[in-house]
Amino acid sequence: MYLLILRLLIRTRLTKGFLVFLILVAFADISISFSGISPDRSAQTLSGSYVIAFIYYFILTMIIFFGNGLGMTKPDADFLLPSSVKGKTLNISLFSVQLISLSLIFIILSVAYSFELYHISLLAALYILDFLMLGIILASMSVIVSDFDLLYRVPVFAVVSLFLFSFLLKFAYSPFSILTGNLVQSTMGTLALFIVTTFFAVRWILTNDIYFKPPRTAFRKRETFKDRITFVGLNPARAMFRHYFYHFYSGRPIGMSGTVLSVTNRYRLKGVLAVIAGISAIAGFAILYSKLPNVNDLYPVLITLIIYLTFVANMGLYSTTFSVERLWLSALSMPFHTYVRRMVLTQMVQSMVLEIPLAVVIAILGFIYGTGLFPLLLAVLILTPEAVAIMSSLSIVSAQPQAWENAIMVRRVGLKRAIYLLPYSGIMLSGVLMSILNPIAAAMEAAVIGLVIYFIVTRSKYWEGMMSKLTEKNYI
Amino acid sequence: MLLLETNYSNEAISAIGIVKSFKERKALSNLNISIPEGRRVALLGPNGAGKSTALKIICGILKPDYGEVRIMGHSPNSPEAKKIIGFLPEDASPYPTLSVRENMEYIGAIRETDDLGSRIGDLVSTLGLSEYMEMRVSALSRGNRQKVAVALSLIHRPEILVMDEPLNYLDIPTQENLISMFSEMKGTFLVSTHIMSIAEKLTDHVIIISRGQEIWNGSTEDLRNMGHGQESIEQIVSRLMRSVSSNS
Numbered sequence: 001m002y003l004l005i006l007r008l009l010i011r012t013r014l015t016k017g018f019l020v021f022l023i024l025v026a027f028a029d030i031s032i033s034f035s036g037i038s039p040d041r042s043a044q045t046l047s048g049s050y051v052i053a054f055i056y057y058f059i060l061t062m063i064i065f066f067g068n069g070l071g072m073t074k075p076d077a078d079f080l081l082p083s084s085v086k087g088k089t090l091n092i093s094l095f096s097v098q099l100i101s102l103s104l105i106f107i108i109l110s111v112a113y114s115f116e117l118y119h120i121s122l123l124a125a126l127y128i129l130d131f132l133m134l135g136i137i138l139a140s141m142s143v144i145v146s147d148f149d150l151l152y153r154v155p156v157f158a159v160v161s162l163f164l165f166s167f168l169l170k171f172a173y174s175p176f177s178i179l180t181g182n183l184v185q186s187t188m189g190t191l192a193l194f195i196v197t198t199f200f201a202v203r204w205i206l207t208n209d210i211y212f213k214p215p216r217t218a219f220r221k222r223e224t225f226k227d228r229i230t231f232v233g234l235n236p237a238r239a240m241f242r243h244y245f246y247h248f249y250s251g252r253p254i255g256m257s258g259t260v261l262s263v264t265n266r267y268r269l270k271g272v273l274a275v276i277a278g279i280s281a282i283a284g285f286a287i288l289y290s291k292l293p294n295v296n297d298l299y300p301v302l303i304t305l306i307i308y309l310t311f312v313a314n315m316g317l318y319s320t321t322f323s324v325e326r327l328w329l330s331a332l333s334m335p336f337h338t339y340v341r342r343m344v345l346t347q348m349v350q351s352m353v354l355e356i357p358l359a360v361v362i363a364i365l366g367f368i369y370g371t372g373l374f375p376l377l378l379a380v381l382i383l384t385p386e387a388v389a390i391m392s393s394l395s396i397v398s399a400q401p402q403a404w405e406n407a408i409m410v411r412r413v414g415l416k417r418a419i420y421l422l423p424y425s426g427i428m429l430s431g432v433l434m435s436i437l438n439p440i441a442a443a444m445e446a447a448v449i450g451l452v453i454y455f456i457v458t459r460s461k462y463w464e465g466m467m468s469k470l471t472e473k474n475y476i
Numbered sequence: 477m478l479l480l481e482t483n484y485s486n487e488a489i490s491a492i493g494i495v496k497s498f499k500e501r502k503a504l505s506n507l508n509i510s511i512p513e514g515r516r517v518a519l520l521g522p523n524g525a526g527k528s529t530a531l532k533i534i535c536g537i538l539k540p541d542y543g544e545v546r547i548m549g550h551s552p553n554s555p556e557a558k559k560i561i562g563f564l565p566e567d568a569s570p571y572p573t574l575s576v577r578e579n580m581e582y583i584g585a586i587r588e589t590d591d592l593g594s595r596i597g598d599l600v601s602t603l604g605l606s607e608y609m610e611m612r613v614s615a616l617s618r619g620n621r622q623k624v625a626v627a628l629s630l631i632h633r634p635e636i637l638v639m640d641e642p643l644n645y646l647d648i649p650t651q652e653n654l655i656s657m658f659s660e661m662k663g664t665f666l667v668s669t670h671i672m673s674i675a676e677k678l679t680d681h682v683i684i685i686s687r688g689q690e691i692w693n694g695s696t697e698d699l700r701n702m703g704h705g706q707e708s709i710e711q712i713v714s715r716l717m718r719s720v721s722s723n724s
Contacts, residue, residue, distance in 0.1 A: 078568045078625075079570075079629065080535060
């Protein structure tokens with residue numbers, strides 16, 4: 001079972017950073033649900049968490065409608081590789097990647113919610129069902145819209161968006177009307193959308209003469225054992241794994257000459273601001289109209305939103321070559337380890353002053369909403385490198401890029417090891433503090449988050465080595 | 477004009493009335509290109525003439541504002557066209573985080589290459605990449621990266637090969653190896669280049685475009701015959717391009 005899950009993960013386009021992000025969000029939710037909130041919470045009080053899911057969902061829908069699948073990179077385009085569904089070339093490996101990665105997002109979220117709702121079994125079942133259906137709806141929509149020109153994508157997207165947003169208009173059958181207290185109706189609305197999209201997706205697949213087979217060579221049986229190890233789809237799988245886990249994070253410090261620097265930065269800032277404005281507007285509406293009954297529920301929304309926005313802006317600024325798609329991709333993945341390893345924390349020491357205002361803001365938020373200590377610490381620890389990264393990126397605009405790059409190189413060596421351990425030990429420490437308040441939740445959370453960060457973030461070579469070994473042993 | 481009478485039964489590449497603008501700037505205006513199967517054509521033109529744009533539109537990477545492209549009768553984005561076309565863009569980027577071998581195996585597998593192992597072996601030995609096979613592409617020199625890109629564009633044995641400055645960054649021995657490899661290959665070629673000597677070695681037909689429009693189309697022999705006295709072929713091409721500039 002473990003290997004099966006591992007195998008699925010590797011064959012998806014989910015990035016390592018994104019998995020870390022999902023786990024962080026899921027466990028942050030769990031932590032908040034356990035701390036200071038009574039066990040008889042109604043579904044209404046969970047709406048703060050559900051808002052986050054809604055934002056995710058809306059962003060994914062936009063990507064489905066206006067992108068080439070979840071990721072079409074320059075090498076993909078250069079060598080005329082098919083995107084997952086574009087142009088009716090539905091390569092099953094790429095299609096399954098898309099399907100699984102989309103579903104996984106929602107499976108993970110639904111598992112997180114089921115933890116939260118373990119004491120309300122019917123409600124938990126509805127949540128899980130909703131999320132699974134929402135994941136499959138996205139995959140189906142990606143198939144359906146592949147046939148549409150932009151001209152048709154826009155109105156269809158508008159209709160879908162209206163349906164998603166209709167909970168704001170008190171429409172009980174909107175998939176997200178659970179936010180306004182309509183539990184069963186929202187599931188029915190989701191089910192209806194699920195049936196319609198699945199029907200059209202299946203019909204599309206059946207009526208279009210498309211490739212629906214794995215690359216022949218990848219699964220061809222070879223004569224010798226050595227050949228089987230060398231191929232049988234292993235190298236493409238490993239290639240995919242390495243590509244999608246590292247490709248997006250290999251950005252160099254920006255700028256090679258003054259002209260390029262100014263041009264790229266102008267575009268980056270414009271794109272980043274547009275995305276921030278868009279997401280803020282969506283989140284603002286969602287928060288405003290969801291009529292949260294308990295102010296405490298705003299806290300996780302705000303914190304997650306701040307982390308998310310900071311991250312998106314940061315990634316947008318760091319992208320070596322700007323594109324809207326890359327920015328969206330950055331919105332989906334959180335390369336926490338990249339910040340740790342490459343640039344961000346090397347700037348941390350000289351930018352310590354920057355984290356103080358952010359910590360103050362979060363402390364004030366924590367004070368206002370009276371939440372536990374752990375979310376506060378977690379937010380500070382996560383926000384610090386993010387904030388520093390943003391400020392460092394902005395400062396590059398007026399600095400000499402070459403000098404900056406040299407500075408990074410010099411500082412990187414001496415501080416590397418200590419910096420690696422900083423977020424890890426900080427989160428573990430916060431777990432210890434939290435355990436005084438709520439031992440079970442804190443222990444579980446600290447252990448999982450600590451281990452994830454320790455193994456994935458600071459031990460990526462070990463992780464990669466382990467994956468290679470599994471690959472060689474034919475498990476993957 | 478002997479070449480025109482040879483046995484070209486089908487049109488391999490057909491681009492009719494192609495118009496493409498980037499914001500205010502018109503890159504291609506009513507460009508028509510028709511290349512029969514088996515012909516080797518050089519696409520020449522000054523900087524900014526629209527050569528790379530034309531090639532990208534032919535390969536389906538860019539969509540024209542107006543006009544239609546067909547690759548052996550298929551849309552350039554169809555699976556049928558993708559199977560038979562190979563494209564080498566000017567700034568081709570293999571996956572930087574994969575090794576040379578992984579790049580070849582990955583793209584070869586996705587493109588369903590028959591007998592991939594021996595195909596990789598052939599390309600590696602022709603391009604002199606054997607010692608770099610386990611290195612990540614990001615660690616390679618620009619020249620070696622270009623070799624990898626050439627290998628990736630050829631890996632599925634394309635019938636139609638579209639190349640944008642294929643010999644850029646390559647050392648002279650590799651250039652010679654590639655030229656002889658291309659000469660032995662069968663198929664339709666469309667090669668964009670600035671260098672006439674390369675065009676002459678790789679192709680037998682020339683299309684000159686300027687400001688997004690075709691200004692001359694014919695065999696290399698015809699082009700040479702247009703010379704006055706001792707005028708070299710480069711001077712002839714240059715004169716043709718200049719004449720368009722001065723007319724407009």
